[in-house]
Amino acid sequence: MNEEALYKKKFPVTGGDFDKAGEVSTQIKAILKTTGIDNDIIRKVAIASFEAEMNVVIHAEEGKIEFILTTSSVIINVADKGPGIKDIDLAMQEGYSTASDDMREMGFGAGMGLPNIKKSADDFEIKSKVGKGTWVRITIHHEQK
Ligand SMILES: Nc1ncnc2c1ncn2[C@@H]1O[C@H](COP(=O)(O)OP(=O)(O)OP(=O)(O)O)[C@@H](O)[C@H]1O
Numbered sequence: 001m002n003e004e005a006l007y008k009k010k011f012p013v014t015g016g017d018f019d020k021a022g023e024v025s026t027q028i029k030a031i032l033k034t035t036g037i038d039n040d041i042i043r044k045v046a047i048a049s050f051e052a053e054m055n056v057v058i059h060a061e062e063g064k065i066e067f068i069l070t071t072s073s074v075i076i077n078v079a080d081k082g083p084g085i086k087d088i089d090l091a092m093q094e095g096y097s098t099a100s101d102d103m104r105e106m107g108f109g110a111g112m113g114l115p116n117i118k119k120s121a122d123d124f125e126i127k128s129k130v131g132k133g134t135w136v137r138i139t140i141h142h143e144q145k
């Protein structure tokens, strides 16, 4: 495999911090805008990274998002410390959400985040350990010109 990392950056995410929520995905989008990567690809990365970031803010205590740009892909690794997910198949279903009423009042909790990440990604992996945390890897290929 001749996939070479061109750029890597790690960002912290704090659970419950709605003032900063979305900042990491905004920064990732800004970095990608400087690369000449297709706007449709950037839009997919922005959607997927935003949903993954919001899941840490809403459901977990703290996390890290690692953004990797390679010669062929954008990779977003998200690892959090939090309650974890008991049933991943259920969590992947459209409309399934454990978000509280408070979260729903803020407009979250449609249960569409994970399904939308999967749709936006070329490759999507999720692992979780109850009481420990959740790990998500999103890969989106970009065309080489
Ligand atoms: N990082 C996480 N830690 C713990 N639980 C999670 C995490 N991400 C998702 N979940 C669980 O999976 C469910 C579905 O997640 P999903 O992102 O699809 O929907 P949501 O976050 O509840 O609502 P929406 O994303 O539409 O605002 C969540 O309600 C939660 O129970």
Ligand SMILES: [Mg+2]
Pocket (backbone or CB within 6 Å): 051, 054, 055, 112, 113, 114
């Ligand atoms: Mg979500």
